[in-house]
Amino acid sequence: MRGYRYIDKVTTLRVDRQRCVGCGNCTVVCPHRLFSLSAGQLALSDPDLCMECGACARNCPVEAITVSPGVGCAVAILTAWVNRLLGRKVLSGCC
Amino acid sequence: MLDFIATPVGPVPRVATTASARDRWGTIGARIGLIRRNYKVVPGLYAVGSPDVLSPVLVTANYKLSFDALRHRLSGIAAWLLVVDTRGINVWCAAGKGVFSTEEVLQSVRDTRLGELVSHRDLILPQLAATGVSALAVKKGCGFRVFFGPVRAADLPAFLRQGKQGDEAMRTVTFTLAERAVLIPVELFLLAKPLLAILFLGFLVSGIGPSVFSPAAALHRGLVLLAATAGGIVGGAVLTPLLLPWLPGRQFWCKGLLAGLPVALLAWLLSAPRLGAAEQLALLLWTETVSSYLAMNFTGSTPFTSPSGVEYEMRRGLPMQIAAVCLTLALWLAAPFL
Numbered sequence: 294m295r296g297y298r299y300i301d302k303v304t305t306l307r308v309d310r311q312r313c314v315g316c317g318n319c320t321v322v323c324p325h326r327l328f329s330l331s332a333g334q335l336a337l338s339d340p341d342l343c344m345e346c347g348a349c350a351r352n353c354p355v356e357a358i359t360v361s362p363g364v365g366c367a368v369a370i371l372t373a374w375v376n377r378l379l380g381r382k383v384l385s386g387c388c
Numbered sequence: 389m390l391d392f393i394a395t396p397v398g399p400v401p402r403v404a405t406t407a408s409a410r411d412r413w414g415t416i417g418a419r420i421g422l423i424r425r426n427y428k429v430v431p432g433l434y435a436v437g438s439p440d441v442l443s444p445v446l447v448t449a450n451y452k453l454s455f456d457a458l459r460h461r462l463s464g465i466a467a468w469l470l471v472v473d474t475r476g477i478n479v480w481c482a483a484g485k486g487v488f489s490t491e492e493v494l495q496s497v498r499d500t501r502l503g504e505l506v507s508h509r510d511l512i513l514p515q516l517a518a519t520g521v522s523a524l525a526v527k528k529g530c531g532f533r534v535f536f537g538p539v540r541a542a543d544l545p546a547f548l549r550q551g552k553q554g555d556e557a558m559r560t561v562t563f564t565l566a567e568r569a570v571l572i573p574v575e576l577f578l579l580a581k582p583l584l585a586i587l588f589l590g591f592l593v594s595g596i597g598p599s600v601f602s603p604a605a606a607l608h609r610g611l612v613l614l615a616a617t618a619g620g621i622v623g624g625a626v627l628t629p630l631l632l633p634w635l636p637g638r639q640f641w642c643k644g645l646l647a648g649l650p651v652a653l654l655a656w657l658l659s660a661p662r663l664g665a666a667e668q669l670a671l672l673l674w675t676e677t678v679s680s681y682l683a684m685n686f687t688g689s690t691p692f693t694s695p696s697g698v699e700y701e702m703r704r705g706l707p708m709q710i711a712a713v714c715l716t717l718a719l720w721l722a723a724p725f726l
Binding site: 305 | 480481483484485515516518519520521522523524536539554556559560561562563632633638639640684685687688689690691692693694695696697698699700701702706
């Protein structure tokens with residue numbers, strides 16, 4: 294993913310190192326390779342590269358990782374805004 | 389489909405690992421957008437090669453492009469394919485929407501009686517399914533252990549050879565020029581309907597003038613507006629995807645402004661001699677706005693934009709775009725009276 298950076302300092306990704314048990318699941322699933330383990334300790338590099346897909350949190354056995362997952366899609370967000378404005382409850386997206 | 393294999397859980401269809409002419413036409417149709425939303429495979433078990441009780445089980449979505457991407461990379465490999473009902477949506481989008489989920493995987497394993505078909509208890513899922521599937525919960529729910537395979541099906545043979553181990557390259561998403569270019573037809577196809585509506589309104593608005601409504605002006609000015617709209621589409625839906633990594637800035641609506649600039653200037657140079665100052669300004673604004681908006685929409689097609697980031701930039705870009713549309717409309721309506 295070299296050559297691509299999105300907006301800094303907005304990610305909802307949070308890591309609680311106290312809880313981490315060093316299973317390494319997050320190091321496997323992250324599509325942007327943000328996690329690594331060194332001596333059983335979780336290390337997070339460059340959290341601004343996180344796209345909030347939620348794979349890490351979904352596969353963490355001890356809830357040491359939290360993120361508000363979603364699809365980074367303007368059309369989906371706009372649809373949600375319009376639906377909220379009109380008081381509609383529709384859960385259908387675009388893709 | 390080639391034939392059926394008799395198994396303890398009933399006949400299982402065996403599928404080819406090469407693309408037929410029909411597959412190729414289907415891929416084109418889906419990529420253009422004609423059949424994108426209804427290009428499905430019946431969920432369930434399939435086979436490639438001559439698999440036995442020890443053969444690996446590869447899990448995928450029931451979008452035909454996902455299914456084809458998988459099976460066409462498996463020539464010379466014997467495996468079972470477990471197609472999960474993801475409502476015809478691809479792996480990553482389905483996982484993000486929660487339809488490629490732990491529950492769906494458990495349901496598929498139960499429905500197909502997979503435990504009676506193979507002697508091992510391993511499932512290989514695409515890595516990008518991890519957004520929706522918890523490996524732990526699958527293990528707890530049906531006893532099968534989930535191995536997350538590579539991001540791209542092309543790396544599966546190597547992944548299997550390495551004993552279900554993936555390297556960093558296999559596990560990293562990419563967004564190469566080819567991967568971006570292939571998205572352009574669908575971006576354009578999805579614009580067909582809104583474009584027709586905009587053009588209808590555009591011709592209507594273009595005809596308004598001192599003589600209330602002039603069909604000649606509607607046609608003449610409407611065509612100019614059409615050209616400006618087409619320019620904006622080229623900027624936002626063609627140039628932005630192609631030039632994405634080289635367009636400076638982070639926010640897509642700004643990238644769209646940059647990508648639209650050469651097109652807007654070209655359209656301006658070509659049409660300036662025949663138009664007044666207000667109309668020239670309106671056209672520049674309109675091309676840039678269309679390009680900016682479409683570039684912003686392209687966030688949904690990239691593999692690196694976070695929802696927090698998209699919301700952040702929409703709160704800045706959208707008000708600007710709305711203001712620009714209002715200004716364009718005011719200038720365009722006022723021009724015949726100036």
